[in-house]
Every structure is written in structure tokens, then in C-alpha cells.
Amino acid sequence: MQQNERPYVISKRIDGLFIGLKNGFDFFIRFFRELFSNPFEFKEIVRQCYRIGLQSLLLISMTGFITGMVFTKQSRPSLLDFGAESWLPSLVAIAIVRALAPLITSLISAGKVGSSIGAELGSMRVTEQIDAMEVSAVNPFSFLVVTRIIATTITIPILSFYCAFVALMGSFLDVSLNENTNLIAFFEDAFEQITFLDINSALVKAIFYGFTIGMVGAYQGYNATNGTQGVGKAANTAVVTSMFLIFLEEVFIVQITNWFR
Amino acid sequence: MQEKNTKERVIQIKDVYKSFGDLHILKGVNLELFSGENVVVLGRSGTGKSVLIKIISGLLMPDRGIVNVLGRSVPDLNRKQLSELRLDIGFSFQNSALYDSMTVRENLEFPLIRNIKNLSRQEINNSVEKVLESVGLIQTIHQMPSELSGGQRKRIGIARTLIMNPKIMLYDEPTAGLDPITCNEINQLMNDVKDEYNTSSIIITHDLTCAKDTGDRVAMLLDGKFTEAMTFEQLFATQEERIQEFYEYNFIQ
Structure with a gap:
């Protein structure tokens, strides 16, 4: 029985951190292993994509629209000082496509979808529903975890581009209220400075963010302990950790993208 | 005891240890289950009764010891082999563990659809209706688990395991939190399952009425080890103080 008595190497907290990192890495590796194992849960992936998309659509629409509008309002005075008001659509489009849309979408999704995945799987864990799947000879990791991570990885990029479109519509509303312009002219101006690299980097960012939200939410929920308290903790930690990782990824991806400019 | 030796041994637990930190x-647990019998495992909360059946079903691994189920050593099975073995084991959880997001029908279909390929819709419907009739809850087929009472949830949980026609049933506290009349109905159901589906069962409980009504043999977990499994009357005729204490606190007449 001695093998179970593990004294702390440094301290309980620091040991716990390293054990958590190791478990997280194992979970990450397991995802890729299970991704290519049978059965491929196509129906469940579609169901989760639909659910995640629907869950965030209204919030992303509202936030995106307001962000586009506010960003335009705040940028106008500075551009006016330099007599460069005509650059407004381009400036807004660059900011939205390159940074704001993927970031807003992922932060909202981290709060809405990440917490929901953490709480749902956490609740399934503490009420033994995951164990029930396992003893029914169903692979719960493949059915619950892999499907949700794939769904967020697919859905967040789609929502990001949708958010960019809605934000540009918000910007157009503000521009059209102050200047004599039409939708086509606005979008022509807006996309004048947008390059293929901008779209690609936004797509790559959104894919990484989506994967992170799914992975962190699923990890926290799947490994929840301590009853209902553990469910709350799983949801909360899922949001905080995924937001932190999203900002960290933002720094790296922007840096890498800049090397190609 | 003579009869037991002529029957096939479906579970053998020998010298099993399990620790958490x-x-x-469990400190060297021994238990055997023979085909067609119900063995009740009694014990106070926290003595490791549930841990034992989780070890049998492969949800937990023992630190050491022999765990043979239907002739296969559970700790030595890979994931695929364990899944195959689990098709023969029904596990009824203490809190039923019904899938909250699914209706009763979907709960019952879930293990069937995922484990048996190429079933027609008619065959699936027939199986679902048959097990629901066995547990007397056909009228709940379209309901969500949240709409069911505690007793109904237990019955649906049992039905979900029966749909795969298991050879072994593991019941974890089947009567916990239920009123005496519903407890009696669940006890009756467990006996019916044994007769109708020809299962062998391990029933984890601290309810002596349940033990008396359902157990062919009863064993008690004390200090991480089992007393010898014997009939209910034999067990409580022993002079072991803790067994007597357990009996008295259950107010059984």
C-alpha cells in the first residue's frame, strides 16, 4: 500500500500545479488519439455545432454591432484632426478583421460556451452519468469530449466572420448617419486595405481560440470533483483559463503574422 | 452451500486491496458470486461497498488482488476487452445516473444503438418497450428524467441496464432515499429481474429489509474485509458485536 502514499515534492500547491499541467497534457494527447478512433460521432458534432452557434448568436450579434459602432465613433475625432475621415472604413475594417472580431467572439464564447461545457460535463461527472456511459460500453471521451472540442473549433471561426460582418454593419450605420455614403461604397473602402493574410490570420486565430475554449471547458468539466461545488468551480475555471490562454495565443499569433507582413 | 458449488462462478474477488492516498x-476482500444468485453486500457508509462494484465493473482498478468476472481478469483487460465484458454487466447507480438531456426513450436506446449496429427502428422500439414494461413504466417513455420521481428514476436506471440483457447486475444502494412502499417495489423488481433475465447480482445496500427480501447470501463489509457470505438469518445469528449493532439500528422485526 506504500505506493499510494506520495509525499509532496515541493508543496501541495506547486505539486498540484505540475500534476494539473501533466493531466492537461495527457488530456490533450488523448483528444488526438480518440479523434481518429472509431466511432466518429458525426451526428453529435453537428448537434453540438448547432447548439454552440445558437447559444452565442444573439450575444455576438449585439456585441459585434455595438463594438463596430463605438469603435467608429471613437476613431472619427482623431481622424478628423488629420483630415483623414475618409480612411475611417479602412481603419475600422482592419481593426475588426485583424483583431476585434476573433477576440470578441472568443471572449464571449469562453464565457458562454466554455462555461456551459464545463458545467454540463462537470454535472455529468458528479452525477455519475459519465461512469454510466462507461459501464454501458460507450466511450464517454469520444462522445462527450471530442465532439465538443471539434464543434467549438468549427463554430468559433464561423461566428468570428459573422461577428466581423455585424461589426462592419454597426460601423456603416454610424458612418452613414454622419456622411453621405452607401453600403457598397462603404464596404469597398473598408476592404481596400484588407489583405489575404489578414483574413488568414483571423481564421487561424479563431481556430486556435475555438480549440482552446472546447479543450479547457471539456477538461475542467470531465475532471470535476466534489459535487455541485466542483461543477461551479469547473465552469468558473474554464472561463478564466480559456480567456487567459486566448490572450496569450493572441500575442503569439500576431507576432508570427507580423513576420509575414 | 452444496448447491452453490454446482453452479458456475461468475465473479471471483480474491485478496483485493484498494486505497485512496x-x-x-479494502484490505484483502474475498467474495464469490455464482450464477443465478443474489449476493447482498451490507456495510456502513464509507466502508468501500461502492468501491468494490466499481472495481468489478472496471471503473476503478484494485491496488492488488484478483478480480475475475465471467472468467476474465478485469485489471488485465485492455479498453476494447473491457468494453466487451461490460456488455454483460448491468450497473444500476445509486442516483440512477440517467442522462439529463435525453428522454426516457433516448436513455434506453443509447446503449443499444451504440453497441449493436444495424438494428432496425422496429427492433429498437420493441426492446425499449419490452424493458419499460418489465419495470412497469411504459407510460414514461416520452418524459424527461427531471419529470420522474425517485422510484421511477431507479426503475428506469435498471431498465437501461436490462436492455443489453446483462448476465450480471450490480446494484448500488437501490433503495436509498426511497419510501418503504417504493423500496418494497424495487426489491420485488430486483427479484423479478433475476427470474426473468436470469441474472446474477451483487446488491450493495445498508437496508436490511432489502437484504432480507433479495439476498440469497449476505456478506458484511467490516474494516475493509468481508464476513463470510451466508443467509440473512445465519449472518444475524452470529455474535459479532458490530453485526448485531447494525441489525439493531435498522429496527427490523
Whole structure:
């Protein structure tokens, strides 16, 4: 029985951190292993994509629209000082496509979808529903975890581009209220400075963010302990950790993208 | 005891140890289950009764010892082999563990659809209706688990395991939290399952009425080890103080 008595190497907290990192890495590796194992849960992936998309659509629409509008309002005075008001659509489009849309979408999704995945799987864990799947000879990791991570990885990029479109519509509303312009002219101006690299980097960012939200939410929920308290903790930690990782990824991806400019 | 030796042994637990950190739960447990019998495992909360059936079903691994189920050593099975073995084991959880997001029908279909390919819709419907009739809850087929009472949830949980026609049933506290009349109905259901589906069962409980009504043999978990499994009357005729204490606190007449 001695093998179970593990004294702390440094301290309980620091040991716990390293054990958590190791478990997280194992979970990450397991995802890729299970991704290519049978059965491929196509129906469940579609169901989760639909659910995640629907869950965030209204919030992303509202936030995106307001962000586009506010960003335009705040940028106008500075551009006016330099007599460069005509650059407004381009400036807004660059900011939205390159940074704001993927970031807003992922932060909202981290709060809405990440917490929901953490709480749902956490609740399934503490009420033994995951164990029930396992003893029914169903692979719960493949059915619950892999499907949700794939769904967020697919859905967040789609929502990001949708958010960019809605934000540009918000910007157009503000521009059209102050200047004599039409939708086509606005979008022509807006996309004048947008390059293929901008779209690609936004797509790559959104894919990484989506994967992170799914992975962190699923990890926290799947490994929840301590009853209902553990469910709350799983949801909360899922949001905080995924937001932190999203900002960290933002720094790296922007840096890498800049090397190609 | 003579009859038991002529029957096939479906579960053999020998010298099994299990600890969680410094907490030593099972300290050399031995138990055998023969085909067609119900063995009741009694014991106070926290003595490791549930841990034992989780070890049998492969949800937990023992630190050491022999766990043979239907002739296969559970700790030595890979994931695929364990899944195959689990098709023969029904596990009824203490809190039923019904899938909250699915209706009763979907709960019952879930293991069937995922484990048996190429079933027609008619065959699936027939199987679902048959097990629901066995547990007397056909009228709940379209309901969500949240709409069911505690007793109904237990019955649906049992039905979900029966749909795969298991050879072994593991019941974890089947009567916990239920009123005496519903407890009696669940006890009756467990006996019916044994007769109708020809199962062998391990029933984890601290309810002596349940033990008396359902157990062919009863064993008690004390200090991480089992007393010898015997009939209910034989067990409580022993002079072991803790067994007597357990009996008295259950107010059984």
C-alpha cells in the first residue's frame, strides 16, 4: 500500500500545479488519439455545432454591432484632426478583421460556451452519468469530449466572420448617419486595405481560440470533483483559463503574422 | 452451500486491496458470486461497498488482488476487452445516473444503438418497450428524467441496464432515499429481474429489509474485509458485536 502514499515534492500547491499541467497534457494527447478512433460521432458534432452557434448568436450579434459602432465613433475625432475621415472604413475594417472580431467572439464564447461545457460535463461527472456511459460500453471521451472540442473549433471561426460582418454593419450605420455614403461604397473602402493574410490570420486565430475554449471547458468539466461545488468551480475555471490562454495565443499569433507582413 | 458449488462462478474477488492516498478502504476482500444468485453486500457508509462494484465493473482498478468476472481478469483487460465484458454487466447507480438531456426513450436506446449496429427502428422500439414494461413504466417513455420521481428514476436506471440483457447486475444502494412502499417495489423488481433475465447480482445496500427480501447470501463489509457470505438469518445469528449493532439500528422485526 506504500505506493499510494506520495509525499509532496515541493508543496501541495506547486505539486498540484505540475500534476494539473501533466493531466492537461495527457488530456490533450488523448483528444488526438480518440479523434481518429472509431466511432466518429458525426451526428453529435453537428448537434453540438448547432447548439454552440445558437447559444452565442444573439450575444455576438449585439456585441459585434455595438463594438463596430463605438469603435467608429471613437476613431472619427482623431481622424478628423488629420483630415483623414475618409480612411475611417479602412481603419475600422482592419481593426475588426485583424483583431476585434476573433477576440470578441472568443471572449464571449469562453464565457458562454466554455462555461456551459464545463458545467454540463462537470454535472455529468458528479452525477455519475459519465461512469454510466462507461459501464454501458460507450466511450464517454469520444462522445462527450471530442465532439465538443471539434464543434467549438468549427463554430468559433464561423461566428468570428459573422461577428466581423455585424461589426462592419454597426460601423456603416454610424458612418452613414454622419456622411453621405452607401453600403457598397462603404464596404469597398473598408476592404481596400484588407489583405489575404489578414483574413488568414483571423481564421487561424479563431481556430486556435475555438480549440482552446472546447479543450479547457471539456477538461475542467470531465475532471470535476466534489459535487455541485466542483461543477461551479469547473465552469468558473474554464472561463478564466480559456480567456487567459486566448490572450496569450493572441500575442503569439500576431507576432508570427507580423513576420509575414 | 452444496448447491452453490454446482453452479458456475461468475465473479471471483480474491485478496483485493484498494486505497485512496492514506485511506485504506479494502484490505484483502474475498467474495464469490455464482450464477443465478443474489449476493447482498451490507456495510456502513464509507466502508468501500461502492468501491468494490466499481472495481468489478472496471471503473476503478484494485491496488492488488484478483478480480475475475465471467472468467476474465478485469485489471488485465485492455479498453476494447473491457468494453466487451461490460456488455454483460448491468450497473444500476445509486442516483440512477440517467442522462439529463435525453428522454426516457433516448436513455434506453443509447446503449443499444451504440453497441449493436444495424438494428432496425422496429427492433429498437420493441426492446425499449419490452424493458419499460418489465419495470412497469411504459407510460414514461416520452418524459424527461427531471419529470420522474425517485422510484421511477431507479426503475428506469435498471431498465437501461436490462436492455443489453446483462448476465450480471450490480446494484448500488437501490433503495436509498426511497419510501418503504417504493423500496418494497424495487426489491420485488430486483427479484423479478433475476427470474426473468436470469441474472446474477451483487446488491450493495445498508437496508436490511432489502437484504432480507433479495439476498440469497449476505456478506458484511467490516474494516475493509468481508464476513463470510451466508443467509440473512445465519449472518444475524452470529455474535459479532458490530453485526448485531447494525441489525439493531435498522429496527427490523
